[in-house]
Amino acid sequence: MKLNSIGKRVGTPLGVFLSATAVAALTLTACGSDNNSGTKSSSAASGSAAASAECGGKNALTAEGSTAQQNAIALFNQAWGQACSGKNLSYNPTGSGAGREQFIAKQVDFAGSDSALSGDQVKAAADRCGGNPAWNLPLVFGPVALAYNLEGVDKLVVNGDVLAKIFQGQIKKWNDPAIAALNAGTTLPDVDIKPVYRSDSSGTTDNFQKYLSAAAPQAWTKGAGSEFQGGAGEGAQKSSGVVQAVQNTPGSIGYVEKGFADKAKLTAAQIDSGAGPVALTNDSAAKAIDAAKFAAEGNDLKLDLNSLYGSKEAGVYPLVLATYNIVCSKGYDADTSAAVKSFLTVAANQGQSGLGDAGYVPLPDAFKQRLLTSVNAIA
Structure with a gap:
């Protein structure tokens, strides 16, 4: 994909950004879930590694991109506000391509994307992150x-x-x-x-x-x-x-x-x-998520989609859409880095409650631990 007018917001209508309350309400209406209580417990996620969130950093984050993960982000945002009073993410669901562009242009703190960064985007994102690689973190599976x-x-x-x-x-x-x-x-x-x-x-x-x-x-x-x-x-x-x-x-x-x-x-x-x-x-x-492999070693968790979609293991339903949150590995200011880590930690733990009712797959425990390792490595 060619980047269009980097540094300019293209095709983004006014008033698209939604508060935690408004997005959560949208989620519950759109997906038919009656679980609107949120939780501070990660027991519904998958068994172990219930991490309490560090609630440092700035109170307001911005992100943009994938509509496929929009309703999951609403649940994560609700959980973040409950676990860390006063915290809120404004998420603009304009599509994956727009999300990647606005992240690269430093218009948002991270992007939601149905596809990992590729081609020229990899270098452009590293430039945006002060010369440090951006990481593709698969947080939402539908x-x-x-x-x-x-x-x-x-x-x-x-x-x-x-x-x-x-x-x-x-x-x-x-x-x-x-x-x-x-x-x-x-x-x-x-x-x-x-x-x-x-x-x-x-x-x-x-x-x-x-x-x-x-x-x-x-x-x-x-x-x-x-x-x-x-x-x-x-x-x-x-x-x-x-x-x-x-x-x-x-x-x-x-x-x-x-x-x-x-x-x-x-x-x-x-x-x-x-x-x-x-x-x-x-x-x-x-089971399909558990069977998936990563494209390379390290904390950039871009998936090898052939290992997911081409799985022939018994009991696996392979047609699962993986969506990423694209973040800077380094290069944020301290307040932004702390807030991004806080949001992603809550999303991977407390935020998993209710995902099944909204049509998503809660993260299997082993996969969640691998994801949290990368989140904790954000500097």
């Missing part, structure tokens, strides 16, 4: 559901190869032999498959196509990117549009974040990566 509308079929199994051919238009009927082979004992109707994809630029689309590239490298020939490349089906704007299209279109299937699918009570397909069908649950998605 499973992607394969929501479908197929009368009389309560359980549907697919795999990467079938999905690739559906979204490229090569498999056109629900009773196609390739689908039937994965669904022994299920009567599949002789009706047209109607794929639904995101018509807007989308990190979910990018990661869905990366999944297809990793899980079905021979079948998926279109590459990745935030614009849908498959060429089959009908497009819909944003996650809410995909949900509406699947609800209203018999024979349809679309990819959408679990929280949206759950709220709409859509049925989601199981994925068979070679070790048997796996339903989308918090546990099966958490």
